[in-house]
Amino acid sequence: MKSSAVRRTTAKTVLAAAVAAALALTGCAKTEDDAAGDTSSSASGDTGQVVATPGAGSGATCTVEQFGGAKTDLATATVGFSQSEKEANPFRIAETASIKAEAESRGVKLLTANAQSQFSKQISDVQDLIAKGADLLVIAPLNSDGWGPVLRAAAARKIPIVTVDRKINAAPCKDYVSFIGSDFIEQGKRAADRMIEATGGKGEVAILLGAAGNNVTTERTKGFKDRIEAEAPGLRVVFEQTGEFAREKGQQVTEQLIQSNPDITGIYAENDEMGLGAVNALKSAGKKPGAVKIVTVDGTRNAVQGIVDGWISGVIESNPRFGPLAFDTLDAFTKGEEVAQDIVIQDSAYTEENAKSGLGKAY
Numbered sequence: 001m002k003s004s005a006v007r008r009t010t011a012k013t014v015l016a017a018a019v020a021a022a023l024a025l026t027g028c029a030k031t032e033d034d035a036a037g038d039t040s041s042s043a044s045g046d047t048g049q050v051v052a053t054p055g056a057g058s059g060a061t062c063t064v065e066q067f068g069g070a071k072t073d074l075a076t077a078t079v080g081f082s083q084s085e086k087e088a089n090p091f092r093i094a095e096t097a098s099i100k101a102e103a104e105s106r107g108v109k110l111l112t113a114n115a116q117s118q119f120s121k122q123i124s125d126v127q128d129l130i131a132k133g134a135d136l137l138v139i140a141p142l143n144s145d146g147w148g149p150v151l152r153a154a155a156a157r158k159i160p161i162v163t164v165d166r167k168i169n170a171a172p173c174k175d176y177v178s179f180i181g182s183d184f185i186e187q188g189k190r191a192a193d194r195m196i197e198a199t200g201g202k203g204e205v206a207i208l209l210g211a212a213g214n215n216v217t218t219e220r221t222k223g224f225k226d227r228i229e230a231e232a233p234g235l236r237v238v239f240e241q242t243g244e245f246a247r248e249k250g251q252q253v254t255e256q257l258i259q260s261n262p263d264i265t266g267i268y269a270e271n272d273e274m275g276l277g278a279v280n281a282l283k284s285a286g287k288k289p290g291a292v293k294i295v296t297v298d299g300t301r302n303a304v305q306g307i308v309d310g311w312i313s314g315v316i317e318s319n320p321r322f323g324p325l326a327f328d329t330l331d332a333f334t335k336g337e338e339v340a341q342d343i344v345i346q347d348s349a350y351t352e353e354n355a356k357s358g359l360g361k362a363y
Contacts, residue, residue: 049322066173067173081110192268206239317349
């Protein structure tokens with residue numbers, strides 16, 4: 001499937017109706033095939049993100065009039081940002097830094113909160129941001145469900161919400177404005193393709209599942225299993241257990257895996273931190289680099305270094321630098337322009353061929 005892509009330069013990057021015109025003006029058109037192997041700054045997230053249109057998005061748009069709000073000036077607004085997880089994870093560090101840097105560059109007042117991986121705290125965090133006067137909200141949700149209290153509080157004040165990296169189960173352009181993130185099913189499929197290549201399409205594979213209760217885990221799992229089933233019947237998924245997106249938990253689960261299935265062929269870790277935990281477990285068990293094929297999702301520097309060192313067979317990027325795109329979306333929306341309800345970004349990938357040269361672009 002071919003799709004257009006446009007670099008983040010103006011609010012037009014998030015206007016579904018203006019994508020074709022923006023591409024013609026900027027000359028930034030790029031096919032999905034091009035982006036899949038690209039490790040330039042735009043594709044791997046060194047300076048921004050590349051928007052895929054239509055990508056996996058619904059194609060629907062939202063305006064402030066449809067949302068029931070009023071036009072405002074982003075420059076004079078207060079934006080609240082709710083981070084979901086402890087910032088021991090490089091993805092979260094890069095994500096928060098991107099939001100803060102973009103707010104600073106635009107001179108926008110930013111209020112921040114970190115839920116420390118506790119969903120009840122995230123709900124109270126966002127309620128507190130609203131109480132402190134946030135006019136607009138950017139939320140990186142811990143879970144997809146359970147957002148009723150926040151949505152009701154935001155609706156009462158007509159506060160627009162943009163979610164990044166994970167979706168919430170609610171109605172776009174009613175409960176929230178837009179979701180900005182990756183096509184997680186496609187990430188799972190690409191991880192499966194890499195696993196098939198690394199294993200020759202034969203053997204037994206384990207999945208280190210992400211945290212339960214969010215669309216990222218569900219969709220990365222679905223994409224991976226669907227592709228394996230369709231393309232590599234000789235490769236069987238024999239083990240699935242959550243590593244909760246954490247390195248320590250990923251190591252613990254892999255230690256159990258090695259004991260129950262010492263001849264496992266491959267491990268699909270649904271984020272880099274769990275994959276790095278798996279590497280630690282394999283090292284402790286006396287395994288050699290490459291003895292077990294590991295494919296992960298994220299694009300952290302440590303994981304890409306794992307490819308260089310021979311422990312990891314591939315990393316599918318999930319770009320965390322949402323700041324420019326999130327603020328472009330808010331800016332366009334508050335001006336009364338159309339923004340896409342689903343803004344899907346294109347992610348790159350790291351393999352043995354480009355890992356060493358791409359280290360500087362990993363986060």
